[in-house]
Amino acid sequence: MTSPDTAQPRAADAAGPAPPRGPAPAASGGRPAWRPRGTDAVQTTASLAALVLMILVFSVLDAQFRSWDNVVAVVDAAAVPGVVTVGLTFVLLLGAIDLSVEGVIGACALTVALLVANSRTGLDLGVLGVAATVALGAAFGLLSGVLSTRLRIPSFLTTLGVYAIGLGVATILFSGERPIVEDPWLGDWASSRFLGFTIVSWVAAGAILVGWLIQRYTRVGRYAYAIGGAEDIARLSGVPVARYKTAAFAVAGSFYGLGAVMATSQLGSGVVQAGSGLNFSAIAAAVIGGTLLVGGRGGVLQSMIGVLVLTVLQNGLILAGVSPYAQQAVQGVIVVVAVAAATWPVRHRLGVVK
Amino acid sequence: MRKPTRQRLAVLTGVLAGGLLLTACADDGGTDSASGDGGSCSPEDITLIGQVRNQTNPYEAAWLAGGDEFAESVGLEQQHLTYDGDSQRQQEQIRQALAGSGMECAVLNVLPNGDSDTAPIVAAANEAGAFLVTQWNKPADLNPWDGYDRWVSHITYDGEESGYLIAKALIEQMGGSGGIIALQGILDTSAAQDRFAGLQRALSEHPEVELLDEQTAGFDRAEALNVTRTLLTAHGEHVGGVWAANDDMALGAVQALEAAGITGVGVVGIDAVPEAIAAIEAGTMTATVSSDGPWQGAIGLAMGYCAATGELDVADVANDDRAFFAEQFLIDQTNAAEFAEPELNMDDFECGSLFDRATGPIG
Numbered sequence: 001m002t003s004p005d006t007a008q009p010r011a012a013d014a015a016g017p018a019p020p021r022g023p024a025p026a027a028s029g030g031r032p033a034w035r036p037r038g039t040d041a042v043q044t045t046a047s048l049a050a051l052v053l054m055i056l057v058f059s060v061l062d063a064q065f066r067s068w069d070n071v072v073a074v075v076d077a078a079a080v081p082g083v084v085t086v087g088l089t090f091v092l093l094l095g096a097i098d099l100s101v102e103g104v105i106g107a108c109a110l111t112v113a114l115l116v117a118n119s120r121t122g123l124d125l126g127v128l129g130v131a132a133t134v135a136l137g138a139a140f141g142l143l144s145g146v147l148s149t150r151l152r153i154p155s156f157l158t159t160l161g162v163y164a165i166g167l168g169v170a171t172i173l174f175s176g177e178r179p180i181v182e183d184p185w186l187g188d189w190a191s192s193r194f195l196g197f198t199i200v201s202w203v204a205a206g207a208i209l210v211g212w213l214i215q216r217y218t219r220v221g222r223y224a225y226a227i228g229g230a231e232d233i234a235r236l237s238g239v240p241v242a243r244y245k246t247a248a249f250a251v252a253g254s255f256y257g258l259g260a261v262m263a264t265s266q267l268g269s270g271v272v273q274a275g276s277g278l279n280f281s282a283i284a285a286a287v288i289g290g291t292l293l294v295g296g297r298g299g300v301l302q303s304m305i306g307v308l309v310l311t312v313l314q315n316g317l318i319l320a321g322v323s324p325y326a327q328q329a330v331q332g333v334i335v336v337v338a339v340a341a342a343t344w345p346v347r348h349r350l351g352v353v354k
Numbered sequence: 355m356r357k358p359t360r361q362r363l364a365v366l367t368g369v370l371a372g373g374l375l376l377t378a379c380a381d382d383g384g385t386d387s388a389s390g391d392g393g394s395c396s397p398e399d400i401t402l403i404g405q406v407r408n409q410t411n412p413y414e415a416a417w418l419a420g421g422d423e424f425a426e427s428v429g430l431e432q433q434h435l436t437y438d439g440d441s442q443r444q445q446e447q448i449r450q451a452l453a454g455s456g457m458e459c460a461v462l463n464v465l466p467n468g469d470s471d472t473a474p475i476v477a478a479a480n481e482a483g484a485f486l487v488t489q490w491n492k493p494a495d496l497n498p499w500d501g502y503d504r505w506v507s508h509i510t511y512d513g514e515e516s517g518y519l520i521a522k523a524l525i526e527q528m529g530g531s532g533g534i535i536a537l538q539g540i541l542d543t544s545a546a547q548d549r550f551a552g553l554q555r556a557l558s559e560h561p562e563v564e565l566l567d568e569q570t571a572g573f574d575r576a577e578a579l580n581v582t583r584t585l586l587t588a589h590g591e592h593v594g595g596v597w598a599a600n601d602d603m604a605l606g607a608v609q610a611l612e613a614a615g616i617t618g619v620g621v622v623g624i625d626a627v628p629e630a631i632a633a634i635e636a637g638t639m640t641a642t643v644s645s646d647g648p649w650q651g652a653i654g655l656a657m658g659y660c661a662a663t664g665e666l667d668v669a670d671v672a673n674d675d676r677a678f679f680a681e682q683f684l685i686d687q688t689n690a691a692e693f694a695e696p697e698l699n700m701d702d703f704e705c706g707s708l709f710d711r712a713t714g715p716i717g
Contacts, residue, residue, distance in 0.1 A: 064588050069587045069590075178629055180632070190609065198613060266609060266613065267575055267579060268609045268612075273576070275576075276574060314580070315584050318569060318584045318585065318588065324568060
């Protein structure tokens with residue numbers, strides 16, 4: 001293995017004069033790769049401003065919205081999408097895409113429901129079952145990564161395939177009868193509270209912290225920026241691109257697995273469609289927050305801003321009394337406006353829009 | 355090298371397609387004479403076919419099991435067809451099942467994938483001379499009495515009535531007053547609209563019950579969990595009951611209530627999925643409505659069987675019985691245990707009592 005510690009700054013230096021893709025954060029010389037700087041900082045500010053504006057508007061429209069109970073409800077609702085979006089962020093940083101989320105979550109949801117105490121199998125693995133499920137998620141991610149890097153197939157297609165595999169595995173595990181979770185420990189994740197928030201919310205907070213630490217302090221996270229910023233230059237600089245890309249997919253998969261465990265706790269049984277709608281909302285959240293699809297930009301914390309924007313929006317539209325018939329359209333318009341606003345400061349840097 | 359291969363392939367495909375066409379024509383000729391008369395099959399010559407979407411959901415698995423039980427009671431076996439919710443595949447299976455001769459003694463009990471899938475199935479069965487019963491889906495302007503002498507009947511359920519029955523059960527549980535939140539299905543489906551109309555009818559009869567909010571959760575459990583969570587913060591202790599347009603959403607609402615630490619709120623749904631029946635037994639749900647899947651699986655075969663043996667003359671069946679709403683059953687704590695393991699009553703399938711569960715014509 002080439003010395004990665006020296007490879008990293010070299011990759012960064014070399015990536016500096018590559019303006020068409022915009023200077024990736026990794027391209028900022030000796031400075032830490034994670035800190036939003038320059039246009040990225042402007043963009044993070046824009047996303048935050050959009051979030052604050054939205055909160056202000058809904059607070060004025062509806063008194064219930066600004067109640068403490070509702071803050072708790074929003075955080076609870078943001079927990080699962082948050083964890084999933086942390087995982088997806090690692091893939092987006094590479095400049096790749098992951099469409100396997102719902103399939104992986106389906107398979108993991110059934111798996112965890114069948115491994116902890118449940119109505120169908122005699123197993124009662126508890127925390128071990130949760131760990132095994134997270135490992136299964138990582139394995140799915142690994143599969144996506146290996147297929148993309150070794151067979152050189154675009155991640156768009158490999159992850160679509162893994163999505164189908166995941167859903168297939170979930171359907172086989174389902175086999176006509178939903179496993180009801182009877183493990184009180186896992187059930188408590190959704191119902192018992194610590195300092196006002198559910199355990200699921202605390203698990204999410206912990207996962208986001210871990211995600212940030214991976215992004216900040218490990219090679220998987222730091223190389224993701226270099227690879228996403230300019231993959232060919234990263235490769236020329238001695239970064240084992242394929243290996244770290246695969247690792248980033250595996251990290252993402254493990255977060256999907258954890259998300260599936262949390263969703264299963266909330267739903268009370270193993271549901272094949274536990275992740276329905278999550279894939280695209282996670283991509284949208286990441287982009288709103290500033291983790292752009294071109295790769296090399298944004299990060300875990302920025303993506304979380306996007307998750308909050310979407311969650312607050314869904315919550316606020318219901319509380320503001322917008323007709324259910326109009327909600328979806330209103331939501332779509334606001335998301336487009338939010339993305340436009342969030343990416344406005346950097347739009348001239350996005351050389352190519354596909 | 356590549357080009358000639360393609361050409362050869364094209365020729366081969368053409369020949370094959372032509373051959374298929376010829377076969378199809380020959381079949382048409384052969385069965386024309388059969389579709390006129392009927393009802394003279396000896397029981398052992400009858401083929402029973404049940405077709406549903408898939409066997410991975412409990413409802414359709416129960417449907418096929420009901421069909422098997424009926425088939426066994428007349429000394430036959432039911433052939434299972436499943437098409438995974440794929441309309442193309444359903445048509446293909448029907449074509450294959452009806453290919454060959456002697457189809458005038460075949461009986462099909464079919465769940466069409468959607469309204470528009472019914473017409474070609476009906477036409478194919480009539481042409482082949484096979485007896486057909488369809489359930490759930492058909493276009494409003496297509497009816498068995500319009501010259502389809504082999505299409506015995508179409509059975510479906512009144513969604514407005516289902517929505518009404520569970521609303522009444524919920525209101526009764528709430529003691530006749532209080533606030534309700536409604537979780538609608540996918541808004542542009544007739545199932546969602548009919549069921550919600552039933553809730554509105556019940557509400558008009560009980561002015562002291564208030565509809566606090568109506569939201570859609572797309573028949574989806576996870577979405578229902580999120581929406582209910584938000585509605586609970588919006589309406590707090592005013593919520594006395596949750597009306598959901600299916601059991602999946604009701605179960606999502608149950609989880610939201612549990613997470614919020616709220617007890618004593620009634621929750622109702624529709625479909626009678628096993629998990630909902632278990633929840634009713636446990637007291638976390640109030641009621642659901644069952645269409646009785648095993649009965650559906652058996653009754654279609656029974657109707658066709660009686661018609662094929664001649665014990666039922668399709669021409670004598672009143673129009674009101676050839677497209678009808680079947681009786682549905684409210685399940686609450688008093689009878690949940692019976693429905694946890696439903697059993698068929700074979701008397702329902704005697705040729706004289708086939709239409710006993712008809713509650714009225716569709717419309």
